[in-house]
Amino acid sequence: MENLALIVAYLVIGWVLQRTRSLPDQSAYVLNQYVIYVSVPALILLHLPKLNINADVLAPLITPWAMYLLAIGLVLLVSKALNWSREVTGALMVVVPLGNTSFVGFPFVEAFYGVEGLPFAVIYDQTGSFLALALVSTSIAAHYGSTSAAATAGKTPPARLTMKQQVAKLLVFPPVIALLLALAFKAFGIGQNSYPAVVQPLLENLAATLVPVVMVAVGLQLRLRIASNDWAPFFIALGIKLVVLPMAALTVFMLLGINNLAAQVSVFEAAMPPMITGGAIAIAAGLKPRMVAAIIGYGVLTGMLTLPVMAWIIERVLA
Numbered sequence: 001m002e003n004l005a006l007i008v009a010y011l012v013i014g015w016v017l018q019r020t021r022s023l024p025d026q027s028a029y030v031l032n033q034y035v036i037y038v039s040v041p042a043l044i045l046l047h048l049p050k051l052n053i054n055a056d057v058l059a060p061l062i063t064p065w066a067m068y069l070l071a072i073g074l075v076l077l078v079s080k081a082l083n084w085s086r087e088v089t090g091a092l093m094v095v096v097p098l099g100n101t102s103f104v105g106f107p108f109v110e111a112f113y114g115v116e117g118l119p120f121a122v123i124y125d126q127t128g129s130f131l132a133l134a135l136v137s138t139s140i141a142a143h144y145g146s147t148s149a150a151a152t153a154g155k156t157p158p159a160r161l162t163m164k165q166q167v168a169k170l171l172v173f174p175p176v177i178a179l180l181l182a183l184a185f186k187a188f189g190i191g192q193n194s195y196p197a198v199v200q201p202l203l204e205n206l207a208a209t210l211v212p213v214v215m216v217a218v219g220l221q222l223r224l225r226i227a228s229n230d231w232a233p234f235f236i237a238l239g240i241k242l243v244v245l246p247m248a249a250l251t252v253f254m255l256l257g258i259n260n261l262a263a264q265v266s267v268f269e270a271a272m273p274p275m276i277t278g279g280a281i282a283i284a285a286g287l288k289p290r291m292v293a294a295i296i297g298y299g300v301l302t303g304m305l306t307l308p309v310m311a312w313i314i315e316r317v318l319a
Helices: 004-018 029-050 056-082 086-095 105-113 115-145 163-171 176-189 199-208 210-220 228-256 263-269 275-285 288-316
Strands: none
Touching: 004 029, 004 105, 004 263, 004 288, 029 115, 029 176, 029 199, 029 210, 056 086, 056 115, 056 228, 056 263, 086 115, 086 228, 086 275, 086 288, 105 115, 105 210, 105 275, 105 288, 115 163, 115 176, 115 263, 115 275, 163 176, 199 210, 228 263, 228 288, 263 288, 275 288
């Protein structure tokens, strides 16, 4: 509970700084860049070489893609049933399948499952959420945004990248570089126990900055306004993301009789609120910006309540 209280405190600090305009407008972006370029790579290098490569890693490898496909199917099904506009459908196709599995996920996994759960969270995020964002969700946003009313009103949707361009961007993304280095280090037995003097405390200190920096950044980006005609897709989006997806993953693992730490972390990561970066992509494409901003903002706040509940359920079912 102490770790959870710290997470909430950092979030509140960021929100207060936003409301009081105490920091420059680009502060959230700068903090996010610091996390991407420094904190997350340090965390990956620190913990991933210690991971034992066995059948357990299949859970965080497969689960995010299964949840992604399930979310896409549910959004399309509900959209057809409720006759949603193309703009609403596109917005939810981007924000519902993607969880905030690093910015919110890493701090919460560490709080509830300790540092032992972080390697599985890293695999879930890097091979699932991040790849889905880079390879699929950006294309969905470009497809729906190019024909949405908002896009035709003057907003430019994100351009489609060729597969070669997408792969090139992936290979120079700092967490991916850290992931490849960590796997190479593991192959040579480097970092499995600890790194040499200076390197080990350096990585530990840099990784320790992730929780306060990232949660303050999330607080700086909270947006809570929503139009009355967007309430239905708003509640359905959060219902699918925060309840339906993790319960589906939990049910599958329970039926398969898999109850290890990897499975528990995978279900917990499936319960994360919608990804901030995914929301930014949907907004850039002109896909219901106010509704998307509200889904992201309220998703983070609601997640503060639903994630501890989900951790309790996971402990009762899979422990």
